[in-house]
Amino acid sequence: MLDDLFGAATTDPKATPSPELLARVLEDAEALQPQPELLPTRPRVAQAGLWQRLAQTLGGWRPMAGLATTAAVGLLIGFTLVQVVGAQDVTTLVAGDTSYYLAYLDEAYFNLTEGE
Helix, strand or coil, X not given: CHHHHHHHHHHCHHHCCCHHHHHHHHHHXXXXXXXXXXXXCCCCCCCCCHHHHXXXXXXXXXXXXXXXXXXXXXXXXXHHHHHHCCHHHHHHHHCCCCCCXXXXXXXXXXXXXXXX
16 A cells, blocks of 8 residues: 555656755755865964973973972072071181181081071
């Protein structure tokens, strides 16, 4: 029975769409098709940040870690020795005409709490 209905629909001239209708359907279908995106001709290169450029300039993160450690130790030594060794004592120790050994230094040079 279903085959008879399909057979009758294929032979009926009223069941075929008009060429104008098919043209409008195809035009609407083409308008709804997704358009391809225009890709850039050359990919963008990501710019390195300030810290990354600095690390590359100094040789990487390992040398930067060494520099940071050295700077921290230098600050620590600088702040702690200012209280123990005065400016006059440093010039006396560094003068070229004298030589001192650790045995000649006062106990205040070795004990940080007494120098205050």
